Amino acid sequence: MLEARLQQANLLKKVVDAIKDLVQDCNFDCNDSGIALQAMDNSHVALVSMLLRSDAFEPFRCDRNIALGINLGSLTKVLRAAQSDDILTLKAEDAPDVVNLTFESPSTDRISEYDIKLMDIDQEHLGIPETEYAATITMPAVEFQRICRDLSALSESVSIECAKDGVAFKCTGDIGSGSIQLRSHTDVEKPSNNVEIDLAEPVALTFSLKYLVNFCKASGMSESVKLCLSNEVPLLVEYGLQSNSYLRFYLAPKIGEEE
Amino acid sequence: MRRKPIPRPTAKAPLSETSQNIQSLPELAPKKKKRLVQMQLDLVGELRKKCRVCGMEYIPSNSEDVVLHRKFHAMNVGGVDFTKAFVERIKQNQVWAGGDGSFIAAVGRKDTLAFRNKASEVLKVVNTELAAVTIPDEALWSQLHSSISSKAVAHGEKPQPSAKGHSACSTSDRFKAYLYIHGQKCVGACLAERIQEAYTVVDQDDASEHTGRVPVPAEFHGASISISRVAEPAILGISRIWTSNLHRKMGIATTLLDSARSDFLYGMTIEKTMVAFSQPTGSGGELARKWFGRRAGWCVYID
Numbered sequence: 001m002l003e004a005r006l007q008q009a010n011l012l013k014k015v016v017d018a019i020k021d022l023v024q025d026c027n028f029d030c031n032d033s034g035i036a037l038q039a040m041d042n043s044h045v046a047l048v049s050m051l052l053r054s055d056a057f058e059p060f061r062c063d064r065n066i067a068l069g070i071n072l073g074s075l076t077k078v079l080r081a082a083q084s085d086d087i088l089t090l091k092a093e094d095a096p097d098v099v100n101l102t103f104e105s106p107s108t109d110r111i112s113e114y115d116i117k118l119m120d121i122d123q124e125h126l127g128i129p130e131t132e133y134a135a136t137i138t139m140p141a142v143e144f145q146r147i148c149r150d151l152s153a154l155s156e157s158v159s160i161e162c163a164k165d166g167v168a169f170k171c172t173g174d175i176g177s178g179s180i181q182l183r184s185h186t187d188v189e190k191p192s193n194n195v196e197i198d199l200a201e202p203v204a205l206t207f208s209l210k211y212l213v214n215f216c217k218a219s220g221m222s223e224s225v226k227l228c229l230s231n232e233v234p235l236l237v238e239y240g241l242q243s244n245s246y247l248r249f250y251l252a253p254k255i256g257e258e259e
Numbered sequence: 260m261r262r263k264p265i266p267r268p269t270a271k272a273p274l275s276e277t278s279q280n281i282q283s284l285p286e287l288a289p290k291k292k293k294r295l296v297q298m299q300l301d302l303v304g305e306l307r308k309k310c311r312v313c314g315m316e317y318i319p320s321n322s323e324d325v326v327l328h329r330k331f332h333a334m335n336v337g338g339v340d341f342t343k344a345f346v347e348r349i350k351q352n353q354v355w356a357g358g359d360g361s362f363i364a365a366v367g368r369k370d371t372l373a374f375r376n377k378a379s380e381v382l383k384v385v386n387t388e389l390a391a392v393t394i395p396d397e398a399l400w401s402q403l404h405s406s407i408s409s410k411a412v413a414h415g416e417k418p419q420p421s422a423k424g425h426s427a428c429s430t431s432d433r434f435k436a437y438l439y440i441h442g443q444k445c446v447g448a449c450l451a452e453r454i455q456e457a458y459t460v461v462d463q464d465d466a467s468e469h470t471g472r473v474p475v476p477a478e479f480h481g482a483s484i485s486i487s488r489v490a491e492p493a494i495l496g497i498s499r500i501w502t503s504n505l506h507r508k509m510g511i512a513t514t515l516l517d518s519a520r521s522d523f524l525y526g527m528t529i530e531k532t533m534v535a536f537s538q539p540t541g542s543g544g545e546l547a548r549k550w551f552g553r554r555a556g557w558c559v560y561i562d
Contacts, residue, residue, distance in 0.1 A: 044299040044320035122311070126302040157295060206295060234300060252298040 002030050002066060002092040004057040009103060010084035011056070011221070015247060018259040019048045020072040020219035022211075027121050030092070034060070034245070038126050042245040046211050047234075049128065055243040064094050069121035070228045078114045088191040128250070133228035133236070135162040136198040139182065141225040141239065143195075147180050154178050157254055161204040162229060167197060171209070183192040192223040206254045212237075215249040222247075311338055312504060315389075335388060338444035338503040339381050346443055349374060354437070357517045361441040363518045368400040368432040375400055378436040381448045385501040389540055394434070394450075394498075403433040403453050434498065437519050439511050449515040451523050454496035457535030457558035458486040484544060486559055494533040495523050496560045500543065507515040512546050537558040 006012060019039070026039035034053040040046070056059040065172050082088060082103040091100040098115040105111075151158050155173035162168075166183040187193035218239045219225070228236040237249040299320055309316045310328060317328040329451040334340070341349075352364040352374070366378040379396055386393050432453070439447030497519070502511045521528040534545050535558035551557040 040300060042319065042325070044301075045297055047300055047302065102559070128302065181460065208297060234298075250300060252300050254295040254297050256295055 001061070001063055001094055002068075002090065002096075003059070003061045004030075004035065004054075004090045006057055006088040006090070007061055008084065009079070009082040009086040009088035010243070011052075012088060013084065014081065014218065015050060015052075015081055016072055016075050018221070018247065019050070019178045020076055021214055021217070022046055022048055023072060025069065025071050025119060025121050026122055028070060028128055029065070030062045030068065031065040032062050035090075038128075039123070040126065045208070045252050046214075047126065047128070049248040049250070050246070052245045053243055056241070056245050059101075066092060066094065066096065067121075068092060068096065068099050069119040070099065070116060071119060072242070074116050075223070078116055081112060081114065111204045131228075131230060131233055131236075132200075133233075134199070134230040135167075135203045135228070136196075137162065137167050137182075137227040137229075138194065138196040138198075139191055139224055139227070139244045140195075141216075141219040143182075144225045144227070145219040148209060148212045148216050151178055151180070152213050156209055157206050158209050158212065159204060159206040160227070160229060160235075161202075162199060163198065163202045164199060194224070203231050205229055205231065205235065206256070207235055208254060209249055211249075211251050215251070218247050218249075264409065331387075334384055336504045338441070338446035338506065339384055340442065341377070341443050341445055344429045345373075345377065346440060349377070349438070349440065353557055355514060357514070358414055359441070359445075361439065363515060364438050364440060365518075365522050366438065367433055367435045368402060378438065378448075379518040381438060382443050382499065383451060385448050385450070385499050388501060389499060389543075391499060399434050401433045435519070435523055437515050437522075439502075439515055441506070444503075446506040447515055448499070449497060449501075449512070450499040451519040452496040452498040452537075452562070453523075454493050454535060454560050454562075456490040457493035457496070458488070458490055458562035460555045460557055460559055461485050461487055462555035484539070484559065485503075491558060492533070493535045493558055493560060495520065495529045495535070496562070497534065497536045498562065499537070500546065513550055516546075516550055534558070537562050 019037075023039040024042075026037055028037075029036045032054065034051060034056070036052075037048065037050040039048050041048075054062075054247045078101055082101075083105060086103040086105055087101040089100075089104070091102070092098075095119055098117055101114045101116065103112045103114075148158070151169060151171045154175060154177070155171035158169050158171045160167065160169055166181055168179055168181050170179040171177060182195050184197050185193070185195040215237050221241060222239040224240070226236075226238040226240070228238070230254070232253065234250045234252050237251070239247045241247060269548060307316050309318050310332060313328075313332045315328050315331050315335075316325040349364045349366075350362065352366060353362045354365045354367065355363040366374045368375075370432060375396075379399065382399075383393065385391070434453075435451050437449040438445045439449075460492065497516065499513055500515060502509075516534070520531070523529060531551060536543065537560060539547055539559065547557055548554055
């Protein structure tokens with residue numbers, strides 16, 4: 001059986017919020033190392049990969065590998081009933097029909113319990129190849145969110161150009177164009193404000209802003225975000241979570257067609 | 260040539276204040292357009308997916324394909340949609356009525372084009388699911404009287420099925436479609452055909468019966484059958500029979516068969532022994548075995 005106790009329901013709430021617009025139904029694969037999720041959006045343009053390691057839970061017990069096929073819409077409905085600082089416990093049998101969620105309020109003695117019916121999702125495991133990225137940019141998550149939001153007002157796509165001296169986010173739309181330049185920056189007082197650029201070779205890629213704005217819903221989960229790019233390879237947007245857990249998004253680039 | 264432009268400005272004078280800039284805009288736009296194509300992630304081993312319920316293969320990442328599949332799936336699983344008005348109209352052809360407002364309507368050559376087209380539409384779905392060939396509309400609504408005599412001669416048959424059968428067949432339509440309508444959907448269909456002869460199905464696994472392992476082979480027979488070499492007279496051929504996935508195991512196909520038997524020839528109910536199936540699918544064979552009430556000894560005809 002599975003029993004996982006999360007000190008703050010907020011973590012799961014935010015994860016589900018961030019991915020529910022990309023995927024509707026997906027399997028939560030539970031094993032003794034933690035809970036993992038991998039799903040592609042319907043159009044096969046973006047991929048979500050989440051790992052909540054067992055260390056993130058206290059306690060965590062999973063005797064057998066189980067896949068919980070959950071409709072994220074239903075999960076959102078139930079998680080809405082949880083206060084963000086509630087203690088959340090996930091429970092499931094070895095061959096489950098339902099997953100049980102318990103919310104305990106730390107201040108009062110209120111305990112609420114919900115069961116969500118599981119579904120049989122036929123989904124194969126996606127092997128994500130390990131990639132050496134040419135450029136890795138670490139920046140405050142809110143900064144990335146702001147860039148995406150501001151540029152999405154102008155255009156559908158953004159080109160991310162990373163060179164030695166910094167990274168530029170550029171877009172051109174019907175009403176005009178916009179460009180945001182970031183340089184490496186170290187803030188001694190607040191390291192979370194750092195902008196770090198680790199570059200092996202210059203890269204320039206174009207991505208759909210619609211998806212990036214969607215990814216940015218995870219901004220509240222982590223102070224900084226890591227963007228990994230290589231030419232003609234999907235972009236990796238990674239939000240690091242507590243105890244080595246992560247929420248990763250992959251996005252296929254847009255490529256200009258020869259005319 | 261010069262004179263012509265002069266009357267124009269006077270006619271359109273109120274618009275003359277429009278900025279001159281506008282004209283240049285549409286020219287610029289297409290120049291700047293760099294066509295960007297969204298790439299897709301290629302991580303799944305197989306791009307195509309086969310729906311486990313309706314059996315359609317499609318590419319889930321292609322939105323057009325997905326819409327097509329959704330349509331086909333709904334039709335396949337839930338039946339073919341009819342409009343309310345059409346259901347009311349086709350009710351006049353009703354040959355059987357069930358308690359819950361469902362009924363069976365017969366559509367033949369003499370029916371209106373609208374009815375026949377709807378029947379063809381249903382048969383299209385049926386043929387796709389059964390992986391059967393499409394019967395062209397001309398053949399579907401043809402009469403049989405001319406070909407009957409020639410066929411009988413060609414086969415050199417001594418005994419005609421019966422005097423009654425012969426006189427009726429000379430005027431009968433070749434095909435008749437029976438549609439089982441439930442609510443506003445056609446959930447089952449049967450295409451009956453006038454035939455002359457059929458071959459008896461012989462029991463394949465006599466051996467297994469002797470060893471007493473009856474329950475196992477009786478569960479599933481597969482699609483393979485063996486037939487006798489001698490043709491027997493037959494009247495009614497079940498060319499196609501189908502029930503939508505959601506409505507199986509409810510006796511719809513059996514009801515369709517009984518309706519076809521009693522309605523196909525005017526004024527007589529055809530004996531079960533005079534009914535034959537076209538080459539059945541696995542589940543078609545199951546139906547035949549259930550309806551005839553025996554594992555072998557029922558007839559199959561070759562079309």
